Amino acid sequence: MSRTNVTIVDVAKEAGVSFATVSRVLNDGANVKPEKRARVLRAIKRLGYTTNLQARSLRGGRSHLIGLLVRDLGTAYIGEIMRGVDSELAENKYDVMLYTTHRHQAKENEYVTALTRGMTDGLLLVLPRHPEGYLKSLRQKKFPYVVIDHQGIDDRGPAVGATNRAGGYDATRYLLALGHRRIGFITGSMDLGCSRERLDGYRAALRDHGVAADAELVREGNFQQPGGYAAAIELMNLQDPPTAIFASNDVMAFGVMEAARERGKKIPDDISIIGFDDIPQAAQVHPPLTTIRQPLEEMGHRAAQMLLEIIEHPEQAAEKIELPTELVMRESTRVLR
Amino acid sequence: MSRTNVTIVDVAKEAGVSFATVSRVLNDGANVKPEKRARVLRAIKRLGYTTNLQARSLRGGRSHLIGLLVRDLGTAYIGEIMRGVDSELAENKYDVMLYTTHRHQAKENEYVTALTRGMTDGLLLVLPRHPEGYLKSLRQKKFPYVVIDHQGIDDRGPAVGATNRAGGYDATRYLLALGHRRIGFITGSMDLGCSRERLDGYRAALRDHGVAADAELVREGNFQQPGGYAAAIELMNLQDPPTAIFASNDVMAFGVMEAARERGKKIPDDISIIGFDDIPQAAQVHPPLTTIRQPLEEMGHRAAQMLLEIIEHPEQAAEKIELPTELVMRESTRVLR
DNA sequence: GTGAAAGCGCTAACAT
DNA sequence: ATGTTAGCGCTTTCAC
Numbered sequence: 001m002s003r004t005n006v007t008i009v010d011v012a013k014e015a016g017v018s019f020a021t022v023s024r025v026l027n028d029g030a031n032v033k034p035e036k037r038a039r040v041l042r043a044i045k046r047l048g049y050t051t052n053l054q055a056r057s058l059r060g061g062r063s064h065l066i067g068l069l070v071r072d073l074g075t076a077y078i079g080e081i082m083r084g085v086d087s088e089l090a091e092n093k094y095d096v097m098l099y100t101t102h103r104h105q106a107k108e109n110e111y112v113t114a115l116t117r118g119m120t121d122g123l124l125l126v127l128p129r130h131p132e133g134y135l136k137s138l139r140q141k142k143f144p145y146v147v148i149d150h151q152g153i154d155d156r157g158p159a160v161g162a163t164n165r166a167g168g169y170d171a172t173r174y175l176l177a178l179g180h181r182r183i184g185f186i187t188g189s190m191d192l193g194c195s196r197e198r199l200d201g202y203r204a205a206l207r208d209h210g211v212a213a214d215a216e217l218v219r220e221g222n223f224q225q226p227g228g229y230a231a232a233i234e235l236m237n238l239q240d241p242p243t244a245i246f247a248s249n250d251v252m253a254f255g256v257m258e259a260a261r262e263r264g265k266k267i268p269d270d271i272s273i274i275g276f277d278d279i280p281q282a283a284q285v286h287p288p289l290t291t292i293r294q295p296l297e298e299m300g301h302r303a304a305q306m307l308l309e310i311i312e313h314p315e316q317a318a319e320k321i322e323l324p325t326e327l328v329m330r331e332s333t334r335v336l337r
Numbered sequence: 338m339s340r341t342n343v344t345i346v347d348v349a350k351e352a353g354v355s356f357a358t359v360s361r362v363l364n365d366g367a368n369v370k371p372e373k374r375a376r377v378l379r380a381i382k383r384l385g386y387t388t389n390l391q392a393r394s395l396r397g398g399r400s401h402l403i404g405l406l407v408r409d410l411g412t413a414y415i416g417e418i419m420r421g422v423d424s425e426l427a428e429n430k431y432d433v434m435l436y437t438t439h440r441h442q443a444k445e446n447e448y449v450t451a452l453t454r455g456m457t458d459g460l461l462l463v464l465p466r467h468p469e470g471y472l473k474s475l476r477q478k479k480f481p482y483v484v485i486d487h488q489g490i491d492d493r494g495p496a497v498g499a500t501n502r503a504g505g506y507d508a509t510r511y512l513l514a515l516g517h518r519r520i521g522f523i524t525g526s527m528d529l530g531c532s533r534e535r536l537d538g539y540r541a542a543l544r545d546h547g548v549a550a551d552a553e554l555v556r557e558g559n560f561q562q563p564g565g566y567a568a569a570i571e572l573m574n575l576q577d578p579p580t581a582i583f584a585s586n587d588v589m590a591f592g593v594m595e596a597a598r599e600r601g602k603k604i605p606d607d608i609s610i611i612g613f614d615d616i617p618q619a620a621q622v623h624p625p626l627t628t629i630r631q632p633l634e635e636m637g638h639r640a641a642q643m644l645l646e647i648i649e650h651p652e653q654a655a656e657k658i659e660l661p662t663e664l665v666m667r668e669s670t671r672v673l674r
Numbered sequence: 675g676t677g678a679a680a681g682c683g684c685t686a687a688c689a690t
Numbered sequence: 691a692t693g694t695t696a697g698c699g700c701t702t703t704c705a706c
Contacts, residue, residue: 007699018677023701031675053456054391054400055699058682063391068435073423074416082410086437098405098433100423119390225621254621261623284562284591286598286623344683355693360685368691392683395698 006049014043026051057119066307067120069099071127076279077249077296081126081148084300092308094121122307124148127192144310146303149294150193158310158318160303164194167292167325168201168246171274174290174327175244176209179336180272183211184235184242186221186228186252195223198248198276217242221252228252232259236271243271243336250275250282250291257285257332268334278328288330295323343386351380363388394456403644404457406436408464413616414586414633418463418485421637429645431458459644461485464529481647483640486631487530495647495655497640501531504629504662505538505583508611511627511664512581513546516673517609520548521572521579523558523565523589532560535585535613554579558589565589569596573608580608580673587612587619587628594622594669605671615665624668632660 008026012019017036024032025040032040043049057063066089070078089096097120115123115134122144125131131150135157138145147159175183185202188195199218206213216238219231228247232255235242247253253275257267265271267287275282278293302321310316345363349356354373361369362377369377380386394400403426407415426433434457452460452471459481462468468487472494475482484496512520522539525532536555543550553575556568565584569592572579584590590612594604602608604624612619615630639658647653 005699009699019700020677020679020702021675024676027701033675036675052395052699054395055682056701058389058391058395058684058698059700059702060682061701065434073419074413076411076413076416079411079413079416086410086435090437096435097402098423098435100427257623258621281618284595284622286594342683346683356683357685357693357695358691361692364685370691373692389683392698393685395682395700396684396686397698398685 005052006047007052008049011040011043011047011049014047015039062121062311063119064094065097065120066094066304067097067099067115067123069101069115069123069125071101073100075251076281077251077277078126080279080296081300084297084302085124085304086300088301088304088308094308122146122311124303124307125150127194142314144307144314146307146310148299148303156318158306158320160299160306160321160323161194162294162299162323163325164197165201165204167276167294168198168248169205170201170325170327171246171276171292172202172205173209174329175246175272175274175333176205176211178244178272178333180242180244181211181336182214182240182242182244183217184232184245185218186231186235186245186247186256187218188221188223188248188252190220195248202246221248223249223252225251225255225258228255229259230255232256233263236260236263236265244274244333245271246274246276248276250277250279250289253289253291253332254281254285257289268332269337272333272336274333282328283330287332290330290333291328293326293328295325299323342389343384344389345386348377348380348384348386351384352376399458399648400456401431402434402457403431403641404434404436404452404460406438406452406460406462408438410437412588413618414588414614415463417616417633418637421634421639422461422641423637425638425641425645431645459483459648461640461644462487464531479651481644481651483644483647485636485640493655495643495657497636497643497658497660498531499631499636499660500662501534502538502541504613504631505535505585506542507538507662507664508583508613508629509539509542510546511666512583512609512611512670513542513548515581515609515670517579517581518548518673519551519577519579519581520554521569521582522555523568523572523582523584523593524555525558525560525585525589527557532585539583558585560586560589562588562592562595565592566596567592569593573597573600573602581611581670582608583611583613585613587614587616587626590626590628590669591618591622594626605669606674609670609673611670619665620667627667627670628665630663630665632662636660 008019008022012022017040021032021036022040025037053063068085086096124146126148127150147157149161172183187199203213219234221227221231232245235245245256247256253273256273260267260271267273275289275291278291282289282291345356345359349359354377358369358373359377362374390400405422423433461483463485464487484494486498509520524536540550556571558564558568569582572582582593584593590610593610597604597608604610612626612628615628619626619628
């Protein structure tokens, strides 16, 4: 199968030069007579030569491959980020190796070894599940990586995230401005820095507006719709139920909407709901969801950019970027009656 | 960086055997004395050895890498398929290289070369955009591949799809059974076999039920929400507008819902809407969308399975699988008043 | 400026 | 049953 590969030797023959010259043309290109270079280039085109990446990378060069480690496929959240990553990488002629965390929960260390020595020039980690283990060994090996949306976990490494605390604050403040005082909050997975920051923002906003925090009103979720639903049911079962619910992501907010509807509550007349992320779907549900927008695609973009930068200049200090979140007012929230 | 790699030579030293023996243990494992094997295994563990895939694959072996070529990231449709692919591949210790079509529209042939000789043992193509070009060269090179959800385009190659025609038929028949006679249809991208088959099914159902086809009622869409919206607006502007609309995928159906709502039409009282795919979101919109379920994750699963099979047994004849679609009745459709 | 030669880590054919 | 050897395609000294 495909054993008809054109190698630099073939190109060299065709161009009448040594294969070392071909390699030079392919790489830095210094020290090659223009005329020979042209001959080589022509031969490459004629033969349809493509560099064999494994050979190059075996020899110690770049593989032009980036590993993308994600928790789970098929969520809009991940999808948006991947999109940004992919487009940036494509521009720089890098390809993407996809890894899903759930595959490898067991033996992380082995996993990292495979990741780092195997193939890729660098690693992009989107919200990894138990990152402490591998981030440490990545740092030890000085293997280029960037963490996406996981601030607070990895103090020392480069990371791209969003202003989660500010987002949590803004959402809550908005609800307060609408007159709500009993505001339910559904957290994300609490092992994630972003979840904790959103909760922090929520608490800070209440405090700043002189509203006493009520522990009853905070429920732990997991970023999944059923989790949002369940938490909302609990909240609505309270003696003094909230008039507004702030879910730590849009998907859980959809669960809240479900629960509200099931209880015969009109949105936003009987209950205001606000989400986080602004996945495309948020604008499409009914009523359109008020939410905190996170520039997911942009985050992917920037992370990829940063990683490429690190690969080029490994000495450079780790950078942390926080992209701004933004309140998107839609129709799932209204002034308290 | 990570230049501290443990190779089979290191393992061989540690175990006090030749490195060929290590290779044997790693591979078929035949002809190695149990005691030595044990020593090697122990050394591997102690040193944390991992096979260098590029070296192995350069030498002509398997890279244990599958290329996954998708049109676009971040749609629920692709996400579900990828999920199935990934879980099947993970079970068989294969990794995934992700390719997006949009990157490479220009020079497909070069692209295929890169794809096939570069790295991967096989290719999974999800709904490729202009597949004629590369499918041909894949076949020529006898490079293992499986096409997902693209029946009708590639006659000869292995493929996994769904019963699109039957799905189109069932959806239409259901609408007819509810009493609808003016049924609008919004197509997918007409360069895709699945789009044409769904349209076929729609037409066949009308014919079988003695309802004259009205060309006015068929609008071309593109599988995107705005396309569904625009087509729906056109349909509703007709002198004799449809009482039901069948969109060729759920995402366009969401666009139809948007349009209907904007026109003040209640769903399903004033207009029935049916989609295709049954992406998770379909159950979550309001009202929940009646749709034709396509087992996307299962399709990914089966395709990956089939590809692995082909890689093992290349002589085997190309197989075509069609997984059954299924009508999922929810609340966006009702009996015509 | 250009070619020859070594070697990256691995597998497999060939010896023993 | 085990070791030796020759490359896979490439980059990179090192000569000339």
